[in-house]
Amino acid sequence: MGVGGPARFFVEAEDEAAILGALRWAQERGLALHVLGGGSNLVVADAGVDGFVVRVALRGVSSREAGGAVEVTAAAGEPWDALVAHAVERGWAGLECLSGIPGLVGATPIQNVGAYGQEVSQTVTAVRALDRRAGETVTLAHGECGFGYRSSRFRIGEADRFIVLGVTYRLLPGGSPAVRYADVESDLARRGIARPSLADVRESVLAIRRSKSMVLDPDDPNRRSCGSFFLNPMVDQATFERISLAAGDPAMPRWREGDGRVKLSAAWLIEQAGLRRGDGPGPVALSTRHSLAIVCREGARAADVVAFAREIRARVEARFGIRLVPEPVFWGGLSLER
Ligand SMILES: Cc1cc2nc3c(=O)[nH]c(=O)nc-3n(C[C@H](O)[C@H](O)[C@H](O)COP(=O)(O)OP(=O)(O)OC[C@H]3O[C@@H](n4cnc5c(N)ncnc54)[C@H](O)[C@@H]3O)c2cc1C
Numbered sequence: 001m002g003v004g005g006p007a008r009f010f011v012e013a014e015d016e017a018a019i020l021g022a023l024r025w026a027q028e029r030g031l032a033l034h035v036l037g038g039g040s041n042l043v044v045a046d047a048g049v050d051g052f053v054v055r056v057a058l059r060g061v062s063s064r065e066a067g068g069a070v071e072v073t074a075a076a077g078e079p080w081d082a083l084v085a086h087a088v089e090r091g092w093a094g095l096e097c098l099s100g101i102p103g104l105v106g107a108t109p110i111q112n113v114g115a116y117g118q119e120v121s122q123t124v125t126a127v128r129a130l131d132r133r134a135g136e137t138v139t140l141a142h143g144e145c146g147f148g149y150r151s152s153r154f155r156i157g158e159a160d161r162f163i164v165l166g167v168t169y170r171l172l173p174g175g176s177p178a179v180r181y182a183d184v185e186s187d188l189a190r191r192g193i194a195r196p197s198l199a200d201v202r203e204s205v206l207a208i209r210r211s212k213s214m215v216l217d218p219d220d221p222n223r224r225s226c227g228s229f230f231l232n233p234m235v236d237q238a239t240f241e242r243i244s245l246a247a248g249d250p251a252m253p254r255w256r257e258g259d260g261r262v263k264l265s266a267a268w269l270i271e272q273a274g275l276r277r278g279d280g281p282g283p284v285a286l287s288t289r290h291s292l293a294i295v296c297r298e299g300a301r302a303a304d305v306v307a308f309a310r311e312i313r314a315r316v317e318a319r320f321g322i323r324l325v326p327e328p329v330f331w332g333g334l335s336l337e338r
Contacts, residue, residue, distance in 0.1 A: 001302075004048065005044065034331055041328045044331045072086075074169075076166055077106065080113075097180070097201065111151060117184075123169040124142055126139050128166040129165055132161055140162075213289045225287060229293060230292060230309075230312075230313075237260065237261075273319040
């Protein structure tokens with residue numbers, strides 16, 4: 001978002017020994033240790049962070065054949081989209097819909113990164129991490145990661161316990177691409193592609209994301225965002241019926257989940273609460289291309305982002321009686337709660 005102040009202490013850790021060293025150094029001094037990837041899902045307070053920020057810069061990608069599949073292991077500091085491109089080029093299915101998401105590999109299990117019908121939890125088989133509590137390296141299998149919609153054990157429950165060092169994804173050589181979203185289907189149809197390759201789907205996803213300012217593009221006036229600012233609410237049937245009644249619109253977007261809950265569109269709720277794309281107090285505003293992204297302009301401060309996010313949340317709550325949950329992580333004592 002390009003807001004926020006400095007870290008009191010900062011190190012870029014290029015190997016695992018440096019990460020362990022940083023952890024010990026912070027523990028000895030009673031400092032809070034914050035782990036930074038690409039910084040694309042963070043809002044940092046204007047006063048900065050009174051602690052130790054470690055930027056994970058571990059690099060390396062390897063792969064091995066595993067019973068008809070291929071297991072790709074990437075170090076936490078690898079740029080995510082380059083890994084997706086690498087898989088697509090080799091014809092390995094499983095990540096193609098996750099094209100164009102900013103950030104690094106190590107952050108992908110944290111909120112179970114997802115888009116266009118794919119989530120990393122569908123392919124992650126193992127997460128190697130430094131367990132801060134025990135001070136040792138552990139390998140967590142898929143079932144130990146507690147994945148859910150934009151969540152995991154690393155984000156909810158045991159946030160701050162693990163520093164991700166590397167992630168293994170199980171991909172399918174020669175597999176078909178996932179085409180699960182109407183937007184992707186119609187982009188492929190527009191291009192006259194009936195049997196899309198992984199590369200075709202990647203191209204469609206990138207084009208759709210670009211049209212919504214959801215890729216990092218230095219020339220895009222909406223570029224300073226953290227992507228979606230709020231999660232799509234997951235509600236039970238009774239809450240869904242209440243919101244549906246309040247909306248009075250049979251076309252209200254909804255997706256039924258396997259567990260009986262219903263996922264609603266936060267963007268739609270925001271628009272129905274009276275906010276349109278581009279609306280905002282000035283230095284911060286809704287993106288002109290996506291009503292779920294708060295964008296920063298010249299002179300924006302973290303305090304402006306928080307104040308505007310509170311206003312959006314209050315308007316949706318007043319209209320529908322539902323409280324939106326922010327997606328980014330806040331550092332430096334920031335919170336939407338007063
Ligand atoms: C334009 C735009 C579009 C986006 N679109 C999507 C989307 O479609 N789907 C989606 O899911 N997200 C999306 N995001 C959000 C973001 O890209 C992802 O959450 C991404 O995984 C964050 O990666 P990062 O490396 O930048 O993490 P950071 O922003 O640096 O960190 C995010 C959180 O992860 C923690 N973390 C990072 N690395 C590690 C590590 N190695 N070990 C432990 N904790 C770590 C941090 O401490 C922090 O809590 C978008 C963001 C932007 C700006």
